[in-house]
Amino acid sequence: MKRAAKNTITHNTKVIKQSVLDQIENVFLASTNTFAYTKGITRLCRIQKQHPHLLQSEDFLIKLGLLYDHAAIRERGAKKTKLEKQALALYQKTLTLYPQSYRAWWGIGRIWWHRENKNALPYAKKARALVIKKHGSSALYTQNIGLIYERLGKYTLAERWLLRGCEEDPRDWSTHLNLVTFYRLTHNFKKSEKSAARIAKLFKNEPAAFRKTPWGEKIQESIRDAGKPLKLIKTKK
Numbered sequence: 001m002k003r004a005a006k007n008t009i010t011h012n013t014k015v016i017k018q019s020v021l022d023q024i025e026n027v028f029l030a031s032t033n034t035f036a037y038t039k040g041i042t043r044l045c046r047i048q049k050q051h052p053h054l055l056q057s058e059d060f061l062i063k064l065g066l067l068y069d070h071a072a073i074r075e076r077g078a079k080k081t082k083l084e085k086q087a088l089a090l091y092q093k094t095l096t097l098y099p100q101s102y103r104a105w106w107g108i109g110r111i112w113w114h115r116e117n118k119n120a121l122p123y124a125k126k127a128r129a130l131v132i133k134k135h136g137s138s139a140l141y142t143q144n145i146g147l148i149y150e151r152l153g154k155y156t157l158a159e160r161w162l163l164r165g166c167e168e169d170p171r172d173w174s175t176h177l178n179l180v181t182f183y184r185l186t187h188n189f190k191k192s193e194k195s196a197a198r199i200a201k202l203f204k205n206e207p208a209a210f211r212k213t214p215w216g217e218k219i220q221e222s223i224r225d226a227g228k229p230l231k232l233i234k235t236k237k
Contacts, residue, residue, distance in 0.1 A: 065090035102130035139169035184230035196226035
C-alpha cells in the first residue's frame with residue numbers, strides 16, 4: 001500500500017494514520033508467520049476499538065477475516081463453524097463496501113475450499129478476473145483455482161491451473177511451493193524436487209528474520225522433503 005501525504009491513508013473519507021496501518025500489518029504478519037491466529041485476532045480487535053473507522057477499511061476487514069479463517073482450520077465442530085461465520089461476515093461486509101475487492105471474493109471462496117465444496121470455484125474465478133482487470137496478471141489467484149480442483153480430487157485440472165499460475169509469475173516462490181505440495185501429493189517426485197530447487201534459489205532473497213519464523217521453517221521443510229510422499233490433509237469437520 002502506498003503512503004499518502006503526511007503519513008495518512010484515507011478509507012471512505014476516514015483518515016487512518018500510517019503508524020496505525022503499520023501496526024496492523026505487523027500484527028498480521030507476526031500472527032500468520034507464527035500460526036498464532038487467535039492472538040492476532042485479539043490484537044487486531046483491540047486496535048479496532050481504538051480506531052472504530054477501521055471497520056470501513058478494506059485491508060483491515062480482509063486481514064481480520066483471514067485470521068478468523070485460518071483459525072477455523074485448526075478447530076472442529078461448533079467452534080470451527082463460529083470462526084468461519086465470523087470470517088464470512090467480514091468478507092461479506094468488505095464486498096458491501098468494496099464490490100470489486102478480489103481479496104473478499106477469494107476469502108469467501110477459501111471457506112468453501114476448506115469445506116471441500118465446489119462452490120469455491122465461482123468465487124475463485126471471480127477473484128482471478130478482478131485481479132487481472134486491476135493488475136494484468138494473477139499468478140497465485142490463478143493457482144487458487146488449481147488448489148480447489150486438487151482438494152476436489154480432480155488432479156488433471158489442478159495441475160493445469162497450478163502450472164498456469166506459476167507461468168504467470170515464475171519469480172514468486174509461493175507458486176513453486178504449491179507445485180511441490182501437489183507433486184508430493186501425486187507422487188511425482190521428479191517434478192516436486194525440480195520445483196523445490198526453484199524455491200530454494202528464490203527463497204534465499206527473503207529476509208533472514210522471515211526464514212527463521214515457523215512459517216519460514218515450514219517452507220524450508222517442504223524444500224527438504226520434496227522427494228517424500230504427502231498425504232492430503234482433510235480439514236476438520
